[in-house]
Structures are given as C-alpha cells and as structure tokens.
Amino acid sequence: LPFCAFLGTLGLLCVAMVGSWCQHWRGGFSLDGSSRTFNWHPVLMVTGLVVLYGAAALVYRIPNTWNGPKLPWKVLHSSLALGAFVLTVLGLAAVFRFHNSQGTPNMYSLHSWMGLATVLLFSCQWAAGFGAFLLPWAPAWLRALYKPIHVFFGSTILMLSVASCASGINEKLFFSLKNGTMDYKLLPAEAVFANTMGLLILIFGVLVVAALAR
Amino acid sequence: LPFCAFLGTLGLLCVAMVGSWCQHWRGGFSLDGSSRTFNWHPVLMVTGLVVLYGAAALVYRIPNTWNGPKLPWKVLHSSLALGAFVLTVLGLAAVFRFHNSQGTPNMYSLHSWMGLATVLLFSCQWAAGFGAFLLPWAPAWLRALYKPIHVFFGSTILMLSVASCASGINEKLFFSLKNGTMDYKLLPAEAVFANTMGLLILIFGVLVVAALAR
Ligand code: HEM
Ligand code: HEM
Numbered sequence: 001l002p003f004c005a006f007l008g009t010l011g012l013l014c015v016a017m018v019g020s021w022c023q024h025w026r027g028g029f030s031l032d033g034s035s036r037t038f039n040w041h042p043v044l045m046v047t048g049l050v051v052l053y054g055a056a057a058l059v060y061r062i063p064n065t066w067n068g069p070k071l072p073w074k075v076l077h078s079s080l081a082l083g084a085f086v087l088t089v090l091g092l093a094a095v096f097r098f099h100n101s102q103g104t105p106n107m108y109s110l111h112s113w114m115g116l117a118t119v120l121l122f123s124c125q126w127a128a129g130f131g132a133f134l135l136p137w138a139p140a141w142l143r144a145l146y147k148p149i150h151v152f153f154g155s156t157i158l159m160l161s162v163a164s165c166a167s168g169i170n171e172k173l174f175f176s177l178k179n180g181t182m183d184y185k186l187l188p189a190e191a192v193f194a195n196t197m198g199l200l201i202l203i204f205g206v207l208v209v210a211a212l213a214r
Numbered sequence: 215l216p217f218c219a220f221l222g223t224l225g226l227l228c229v230a231m232v233g234s235w236c237q238h239w240r241g242g243f244s245l246d247g248s249s250r251t252f253n254w255h256p257v258l259m260v261t262g263l264v265v266l267y268g269a270a271a272l273v274y275r276i277p278n279t280w281n282g283p284k285l286p287w288k289v290l291h292s293s294l295a296l297g298a299f300v301l302t303v304l305g306l307a308a309v310f311r312f313h314n315s316q317g318t319p320n321m322y323s324l325h326s327w328m329g330l331a332t333v334l335l336f337s338c339q340w341a342a343g344f345g346a347f348l349l350p351w352a353p354a355w356l357r358a359l360y361k362p363i364h365v366f367f368g369s370t371i372l373m374l375s376v377a378s379c380a381s382g383i384n385e386k387l388f389f390s391l392k393n394g395t396m397d398y399k400l401l402p403a404e405a406v407f408a409n410t411m412g413l414l415i416l417i418f419g420v421l422v423v424a425a426l427a428r
C-alpha cells in the first residue's frame with residue numbers, strides 16, 4: 001500500500017511535469033492547428049496510455065479485490081481502460097490535426113509507427129477483454145485460455161507505450177531546441193526538465209510492470 | 215525449439231539490417247572520428263545489448279540445461295553476457311569518439327540518458343550475477359534472495375535497451391534525412407527500411423521477454 005501511494009504520486013508527477021513542460025516552455029494549449037494544438041498530444045498520451053492505463057492494469061493487485069463479488073472490479077478495470085483509450089484517441093487526433101493543418105505528412109517516423117502499433121494492440125486488448133471477461137456468456141474455457149495472454153499483453157503494451165513516449169519526447173526536444181543558447185546539445189533547463197520527465201515515465205512503467213509480475 | 219530457431223533468425227536479421235543500413239545508406243565504417251565512426255554505434259549496440267544479450271538471457275530456457283551439471287551453463291550464460299558487455303562498451307566508445315572529434319557535447323539527449331542508465335544497470339547485473347552465482351562461496355540464502363531480482367532485471371534491462379534503440383534510430387533518421395527528396399517526412403526507402411528494422415528490434419525484445427516470462 002505505501003507502494004501504491006508512491007506509484008500514484010509518481011504518476012501524478014509525470015502528468016504534472018508533461019503539463020507544465022507544454023505550458024511553460026512550449027507555449028500552452030489551443031485547438032487552432034498550431035503547435036499549441038500539438039501540445040495536447042504529449043499530455044494526453046502520458047495521462048491516458050501511461051498513467052490511467054497503469055491504474056487500470058493494477059486494479060486486480062489491490063488486495064480488496066480478492067474477495068467479494070468480482071463484477072464491480074471488472075467494471076472499474078474496464079472503465080479505467082476505456083478512459084485511457086478515449087484520452088489516447090484524443091491525443092492522436094491532436095497530432096494528426098496539427099500535421100494536417102501544417103501540411104506535414106502523417107505516419108513517417110519510427111515514433112509514429114511504434115506508437116500506432118501500440119494503440120492498435122491496446123484496442124485489440126480492450127475489445128478482447130470486453131468480449132472474454134465482461135460479456136456474461138463467454139465460456140469459462142475461453143476465459144481460462146485467454147487470461148494469460150491478456151495479462152502478458154497488458155504489460156507489453158505498457159512497455160511499448162513508455163518506449164513511444166521516450167522517443168516522442170526525444171524527437172520533440174530535437175525539433176524545438178535548435179538555435180543558439182537554446183540548443184538541445186547545450187542542455188538548457190527545458191532539456192534537463194524534459195529528460196528527467198522521460199526517465200520518470202520510464203521508471204513509472206517499470207514499476208507498474210514489476211507490480212504486475214509478482 | 216522451432217521458436218528458438220525463429221528467434222535466432224530474427225536476431226540475425228536485426229544485426230544484418232542494422233549493418234546494411236549503416237553500410238549502404240550511412241557511408242560505411244571507419245575509425246577516423248567522422249560519422250563513419252558513429253556507424254559502429256548502432257551496429258554494436260544492436261548486436262551486443264539486444265541480440266547477444268537476448269541469447270545470454272535465454273540460456274536457461276533451453277531444456278538441455280535442466281539436467282546434468284550446472285556450471286558449464288553458468289559459464290556459457292556469463293560469457294555471452296560478458297561478450298554483450300564488451301560490444302556495448304565499444305559501441306559507446308564509438309559515439310563518444312565521434313562526438314569528441316566533432317566538438318559535440320556528450321550526454322545531452324534523453325536517448326543518451328536512457329541508454330547510459332541501461333548500460334549502468336547492465337554492469338550492475340553482470341557484477342551481481344558474477345558475485346552471487348559464479349563465485350563458489352556465495353551462500354545459498356544470498357542466491358535464493360537475489361535470484362528473482364536478477365531475473366526481473368534481466369527482462370527490464372532488455373526492454374530499456376530496445377527502447378533506447380528505438381529512440382536512437384528515430385533521432386538518427388531525423389538528423390540524416392533532412393533535405394529535399396530525402397526528407398524523413400517523405401518516407402524515402404531508407405526510412406522505410408530503418409523504421410521496419412526498429413519494429414523488428416522491438417518484436418525481438420518482446421519475444422525474448424515473453425520466452426523469459428513463461
Ligand atoms: C504512448 C505514447 C505515444 C503514442 C502512442 C504516440 C503516437 C504518435 C503517432 C501515431 C504519431 C503520428 C501522428 C501523425 O503522423 O500525424 C505521433 C507523432 C508525434 N508524437 Fe507521439 N505518441 C506518444 C507519445 C508522445 C510524447 C510523450 C511526445 C512528446 C512530445 C510525442 C511527440 C510526438 C511528435 C513530436 C510527433 C510528430 C512527429 C512524428 O510524426 O514523429 N509523442 N505520435
Ligand atoms: C486495453 C485495456 C486493458 C488492459 C490494459 C488490461 C490489462 C490487464 C492486466 C495487466 C491484467 C492483469 C492484472 C493482474 O494480474 O493483477 C488484467 C486482468 C484482467 N482483465 Fe484486463 N485489461 C484491459 C481490458 C479489460 C477489459 C475490457 C476487461 C473486461 C472486463 C478486462 C478484464 C480483465 C479481467 C477479468 C482480468 C483478471 C483476470 C482474473 O484475475 O480472473 N480487461 N487486465
């Protein structure tokens with residue numbers, strides 16, 4: 001439980017850091033198609049596909065869930081996962097809108113290929129989890145067969161998501177910091193802040209996977 | 215066993231692809247401090263900290279290792295890990311040499327922070343595995359205590375390594391492909407090739423972690 005509180009704090013810290021990075025250094029948020037629209041992308045991806053996702057994955061690790069009826073916990077688990085999915089889709093919408101309004105092609109970078117693959121796996125996970133565990137008529141053998149697969153992809157998708165965040169933050173810093181005293185190479189305050197944030201996101205992911213592995 | 219053969223082929227394919235990327239599109243290899251010196255970096259990191267590392271981690275998953283004396287397998291496991299470590303150090307030496315001879319600062323990017331953290335964890339893993347499992351006088355309780363930690367970090371380090379490769383390939387493509395018809399955004403053949411290579415490296419990592427998890 002102190003571990004739970006620590007993970008929760010770390011998750012919130014990641015969200016707060018990505019929010020204040022975009023607000024303080026990257027010009028804030030808007031829906032006008034400029035780089036201020038792009039800024040929703042990191043915030044929503046980290047909040048949705050890392051932090052809310054991690055919360056959803058850890059629901060069954062709370063000891064309270066081990067006795068009593070299972071359905072309310074299933075509903076909580078899948079609602080958190082659904083919330084994560086909604087933020088993820090909005091986060092992708094933000095970057096596609098930004099690219100379209102700037103005339104930038106979509107889906108060229110390794111970051112975007114890896115990111116989209118992660119989101120597609122996540123959608124399959126949601127649909128399959130829904131079909132196998134939430135629909136009351138799914139047969140027990142199907143649940144038993146699918147469960148280890150579901151748990152394995154639960155961790156795998158989180159690792160891929162965290163890896164996507166790292167490459168995304170890295171490339172955004174190369175794009176944004178490239179003149180004079182603000183060059184990424186010279187490690188200005190923004191770079192130290194965002195690199196640290198990237199490492200904290202990685203640590204959050206590793207700790208959630210560790211909690212799931214036990 | 216067919217799975218073993220498949221993983222081996224995939225690993226060799228990753229090594230072959232990173233080698234031919236650097237040879238064919240990035241100008242080949244040399245030790246003169248130019249970007250041809252840099253080219254050793256991706257090749258050695260992928261060969262060492264992904265493919266050889268994966269081979270080392272999977273030694274105890276080969277059924278032959280489950281009966282008979284354990285020492286030869288331990289020696290194989292730690293020699294492969296040592297080989298991976300040597301290639302890793304040479305791979306880092308290549309990029310530091312390139313940066314120094316170009317006057318580029320070291321250790322500014324999130325890629326480099328994440329990469330160095332991975333290599334430091336790998337060194338600890340090697341030293342601790344050596345101390346706890348190979349030295350004959352290590353007490354049994356220490357081995358029992360440390361073993362789950364060793365196995366957990368075995369998978370974690372591989373995930374971090376694969377994530378470092380993804381951000382490294384991504385940034386290298388942004389650096390190298392930035393004019394006219396060769397812009398990364400326009401997805402020239404090199405970009406398709408290297409993005410695909412990045413995804414294959416990720417898949418290799420996920421499959422090794424999956425094999426370790428069972
Ligand atoms: C789970 C996390 C993430 C996923 C799944 C993801 C996915 C994507 C996808 C699919 C695109 C392509 C959009 C298009 O081409 O129109 C993209 C673009 C981009 N993302 Fe992310 N992203 C994630 C996190 C981040 C984070 C945390 C940042 C930090 C700034 C970031 C920075 C970027 C940038 C700069 C682009 C535009 C350049 C490019 O296409 O690579 N991403 N992302
Ligand atoms: C993409 C979204 C989802 C993710 C990332 C996810 C992730 C996970 C993870 C990591 C676990 C293992 C938890 C543990 O071992 O403590 C798990 C278990 C479980 N998930 Fe999901 N899940 C998702 C969607 C769903 C949905 C929509 C349902 C439908 C109800 C569902 C039902 C379950 C059930 C019932 C278990 C526990 C199996 C058991 O203990 O009997 N999951 N999920």
Ligand code: HEM
Pocket residue numbers: 255256257259260263264306309310311313319320321322323324325326327328329330332333374375376378379380381382383384385386
């Ligand atoms: C496990 C894999 C990897 C690790 C641990 C790693 C580690 C590092 C480190 C520590 C640096 C900083 C060197 C310095 O500042 O002098 C660096 C730089 C670099 N690496 Fe990697 N690397 C890995 C894989 C790759 C791959 C596959 C590529 C693909 C091209 C790559 C591309 C780069 C580039 C372009 C730089 C220079 C720019 C920068 O400092 O970010 N790396 N790497």
Ligand code: HEM
Pocket residue numbers: 267270271272273274275288289291292295336337339340341343344345347348361364365368369371426
């Ligand atoms: C950094 C290098 C190393 C890595 C990445 C690594 C990784 C791993 C992994 C992933 C496992 C679990 C294998 C499985 O569950 O099938 C493992 C087990 C083991 N490792 Fe390492 N290892 C490293 C270094 C060492 C060293 C230097 C030794 C010294 C002999 C060692 C001794 C062992 C032993 C004895 C086991 C099996 C424990 C048992 O089954 O009793 N490892 N290692």
Ligand SMILES: O=C1O[C@H]([C@@H](O)CO)C(O)=C1O
Pocket residue numbers: 318389390
């Ligand atoms: O390794 C590097 O390559 C580029 C640059 O030298 C080529 O454009 C860069 O900024 C690095 O740190």
